[in-house]
Amino acid sequence: MKIRSEYKLREMAGEHVVVVPAADGTADLTRIVSLNASACRLWESLQGREFSLEEAARVLTEHYEVDPDLARTDAREWIERLAACGILEV
Numbered sequence: 396m397k398i399r400s401e402y403k404l405r406e407m408a409g410e411h412v413v414v415v416p417a418a419d420g421t422a423d424l425t426r427i428v429s430l431n432a433s434a435c436r437l438w439e440s441l442q443g444r445e446f447s448l449e450e451a452a453r454v455l456t457e458h459y460e461v462d463p464d465l466a467r468t469d470a471r472e473w474i475e476r477l478a479a480c481g482i483l484e485v
Contacts, residue, residue, distance in 0.1 A: 396474065397484045398442045404435065411435040413482065428480055433459060434473055448474060 402413050413428040430438060433455060440454045451470035455461055461469070477483045 396447070396478075397445050398438065398477070399482055399484050400443075402482050404430070404438050404442070411438075413438070413480075415480065415482075428476075428482070433469065437470070437473055 402415070405412055405414055407427075411430045411434075413430065415427065436458055437451055437454055441451060448467065448470055451474065452463065452466040455466035455469060456463055459466075474483065478485065
């Protein structure tokens with residue numbers, strides 16, 4: 396899977412958000428996805444390339460003191476949320 400290139404991570408009012416593009420290509424500021432610190436770390440580490448669930452979990456275990464099983468669960472939830480928003484190419 397891969398993060399679709401038209402989605403961009405932005406910082407707005409101290410929050411990291413992904414702005415969903417409108418049909419005309421402009422930013423639709425009524426549709427944003429807010430990312431916490433670990434979700435932002437995943438985005439920054441994995442954008443622009445193909446990745447797997449295991450790679451996403453590895454990013455979490457490398458940067459946070461987290462059990463590998465919990466990292467896998469958290470990575471799966473992150474992937475599922477992005478997929479539900481149409482942000483991932485699968």
